[in-house]
Amino acid sequence: MRPVLAFLLLFLPAAAQVPASDQGLLHLASTPNARLHPVPVRAVSLQPGFWKSRQDTAIRNSIPTLLALLEEKGTLDNFRRLAKPNSGIPRRGPLYTDSDLYKWLEAAAWSLAVQPNPKLEATIDQTIDTILAAQEPSGYLNTWFTGDRSSLRWTQQTSGHELYCLGHMTQAAIAYYRVTGKRKLLDGSTKFIDYLVRDFGPSPKQPLLTGHPELELARAELYRTTGNRQYLDLAAYLLSGVERERLKLSNRDLVYLFSGKPFTGRTQFEGHAVRALYAATGAADYYLETGDPAYRRTLETLAADLSSSKMFVTGGVGSRASGEAFGEPFELPNRQAYTESCAAIAGMLFHQRMLAATGDARYADLIERALYNGINSGMSSSGTLYCYRNPLAASASDRIRNPWYDTCCCPPNLQRTFAALGAYFYSTSRDGLWVHLYDNSTLDWRLESGTALKAQVQTGQPWRGDVQVTLTPAKIEEFTLYFRIPSWSLKTTVLINGNPAAEQPKPNTYLALKRAWKPGDKVTLTLDVETRLVYANPRVSEDYGKAAIQRGPILYAAEQTDNPGPAVFDLAIDHRNPISAEFLPSLLGGVTVLTHKGLALDSSTGLYAYQPPSASKPAAMTLIPYYAFHDRGPANFTVWLPVR
Numbered sequence: 030m031r032p033v034l035a036f037l038l039l040f041l042p043a044a045a046q047v048p049a050s051d052q053g054l055l056h057l058a059s060t061p062n063a064r065l066h067p068v069p070v071r072a073v074s075l076q077p078g079f080w081k082s083r084q085d086t087a088i089r090n091s092i093p094t095l096l097a098l099l100e101e102k103g104t105l106d107n108f109r110r111l112a113k114p115n116s117g118i119p120r121r122g123p124l125y126t127d128s129d130l131y132k133w134l135e136a137a138a139w140s141l142a143v144q145p146n147p148k149l150e151a152t153i154d155q156t157i158d159t160i161l162a163a164q165e166p167s168g169y170l171n172t173w174f175t176g177d178r179s180s181l182r183w184t185q186q187t188s189g190h191e192l193y194c195l196g197h198m199t200q201a202a203i204a205y206y207r208v209t210g211k212r213k214l215l216d217g218s219t220k221f222i223d224y225l226v227r228d229f230g231p232s233p234k235q236p237l238l239t240g241h242p243e244l245e246l247a248r249a250e251l252y253r254t255t256g257n258r259q260y261l262d263l264a265a266y267l268l269s270g271v272e273r274e275r276l277k278l279s280n281r282d283l284v285y286l287f288s289g290k291p292f293t294g295r296t297q298f299e300g301h302a303v304r305a306l307y308a309a310t311g312a313a314d315y316y317l318e319t320g321d322p323a324y325r326r327t328l329e330t331l332a333a334d335l336s337s338s339k340m341f342v343t344g345g346v347g348s349r350a351s352g353e354a355f356g357e358p359f360e361l362p363n364r365q366a367y368t369e370s371c372a373a374i375a376g377m378l379f380h381q382r383m384l385a386a387t388g389d390a391r392y393a394d395l396i397e398r399a400l401y402n403g404i405n406s407g408m409s410s411s412g413t414l415y416c417y418r419n420p421l422a423a424s425a426s427d428r429i430r431n432p433w434y435d436t437c438c439c440p441p442n443l444q445r446t447f448a449a450l451g452a453y454f455y456s457t458s459r460d461g462l463w464v465h466l467y468d469n470s471t472l473d474w475r476l477e478s479g480t481a482l483k484a485q486v487q488t489g490q491p492w493r494g495d496v497q498v499t500l501t502p503a504k505i506e507e508f509t510l511y512f513r514i515p516s517w518s519l520k521t522t523v524l525i526n527g528n529p530a531a532e533q534p535k536p537n538t539y540l541a542l543k544r545a546w547k548p549g550d551k552v553t554l555t556l557d558v559e560t561r562l563v564y565a566n567p568r569v570s571e572d573y574g575k576a577a578i579q580r581g582p583i584l585y586a587a588e589q590t591d592n593p594g595p596a597v598f599d600l601a602i603d604h605r606n607p608i609s610a611e612f613l614p615s616l617l618g619g620v621t622v623l624t625h626k627g628l629a630l631d632s633s634t635g636l637y638a639y640q641p642p643s644a645s646k647p648a649a650m651t652l653i654p655y656y657a658f659h660d661r662g663p664a665n666f667t668v669w670l671p672v673r
């Protein structure tokens with residue numbers, strides 16, 4: 030580096046001085062209220078196993094086929110037509126399609142950190158050129174509000190998605206910058222944001238609202254990346270919700286948008302689930318940077334509201350199709366569940382920030398629940414079919430998995446999650462290394478003391494409980510290794526180099542092992558993956574008298590495809606009989622299936638009767654992982670089963 034450049038760098042805030050390639054998935058290295066610091070995506074490689082197979086599918090099948098579809102449906106042409114005004118190319122798709130391409134770009138960018146691919150990188154570069162050719166000199170960029178619709182800019186802030194698209198543009202730009210060091214898209218999105226910073230904000234500037242929250246999180250990350258405090262200040266302005274009067278927002282708007290009123294005045298999750306969770310995620314980012322206690326209180330209130338009464342057992346979120354919305358507490362319908370893939374991902378992003386702020390294992394547990402179940406269900410084993418909704422029961426006539434949606438938010442959201450997945454597995458803190466999720470993987474990174482550290486995890490997760498972690502610090506050094514003990518592992522054993530550890534693992538906490546660790550040290554965890562029945566709070570009326578079945582992190586479902594006898598909606602668990610587990614390498618890419626001698630209820634009794642239903646007969650039952658529902662074609666399935 031030239032001395033002048035090095036000198037100028039000294040004036041940047043600490044976070045912005047970290048080379049792009051060393052910035053974490055969230056760049057929290059200098060964030061004052063982050064206890065944990067995520068590692069860079071490039072630092073983790075998933076090794077053959079459960080998640081590598083899903084990640085490979087996303088990278089090899091899903092990302093390329095979705096690009097072809099985005100091309101076919103006109104999403105890229107929507108940009109091209111702006112660079113060639115007389116081309117006659119029509120604007121196609123709903124007003125938020127720009128964000129679909131940005132999310133695809135983010136996914137493709139992260140995938141390069143995992144699997145370098147010069148051809149894909151060249152495609153990304155061309156796509157970025159296509160996008161930026163459509164950017165106006167002011168910095169404004171949106172393919173919907175152009176031409177005849179230019180006069181509508183900023184007049185439809187509750188529904189226009191202008192800031193939502195910009196948020197996803199910024200996140201794609203940051204990902205590509207971190208993976209390749211290339212700044213072109215970052216400079217383009219910064220130019221747009223600089224235009225906003227100049228012209229929008231508290232009176233006398235023009236009012237601004239994130240009608241679909243998203244930009245808040247992108248702004249915080251842009252602040253971390255560039256060190257420009259104005260980006261965080263604009264996030265603070267958006268979260269402060271002071272523009273209700275100027276933008277004439279109704280009470281309905283304030284609920285549905287989860288925007289437009291002070292974030293710190295929120296007491297529950299309500300309204301559009303993705304909007305609300307993105308808003309809370311952005312607010313958590315703001316808290317991480319500022320430590321504002323009012324934000325912390327609100328975030329904890331909302332986190333408790335979500336996990337205690339508004340989250341499905343799959344980690345899915347969103348109870349009502351109408352308004353794609355949260356419901357009342359305990360309103361968690363199974364067949365009607367809306368549970369958009371994006372909402373489960375948004376919940377994961379929220380919990381990721383809460384975990385970074387607190388180091389509380391309960392947040393990692395919720396990440397795991399969503400990831401293995403309600404997020405994982407969103408992409409088929411082929412990588413070419415996606416769920417928008419992820420209900421907990423459905424019939425054969427429900428077409429839940431589809432290759433394309435006109436509102437195509439979920440497919441690229443799933444791809445960007447799977448592409449960057451390894452970085453969710455580990456964090457560092459001042460005193461050590463945290464392991465949040467267990468799958469075959471290697472970490473090649475460093476402790477915050479600066480000592481290089483490799484860690485290798487070998488495990489049979491999620492089907493078996495064995496986890497072996499081999500450490501290779503560059504030198505002997507004392508630090509703490511934090512291992513998450515999942516809530517479902519009721520009896521965990523821990524060996525260090527073959528000897529029992531003195532520390533006692535407790536479910537849903539981190540086990541802290543402070544030692545002078547040396548190269549070759551091995552920690553062996555045996556997690557308890559016993560199959561368990563899960564019961565819902567009795568206020569969840571749909572699940573009363575029923576149970577779901579969970580083994581390790583995996584939630585199960587009874588699908589008709591594996592149950593040729595009685596209708597799956599008549600099946601019941603016989604609490605006297607055990608549930609057996611068997612790994613079937615040829616089924617669904619290799620899964621553990623559960624079998625049980627259950628019961629079939631007699632449903633021939635008419636719709637209503639003066640006697641409670643009692644008749645039942647023995648029925649064999651087979652269950653598959655919930656995430657694979659409809660993977661072999663549509664069929665009746667259900668997660669919750671009556672217990673008799």
Ligand code: FUB
Pocket residue numbers: 125241303304353369371436438
């Ligand atoms: O509003 C457009 C899309 O609909 C958003 O991307 C998602 O939140 C979905 O609900």
Ligand code: ZN
Pocket residue numbers: 369370371372417437438439440442
């Ligand atoms: Zn979506």
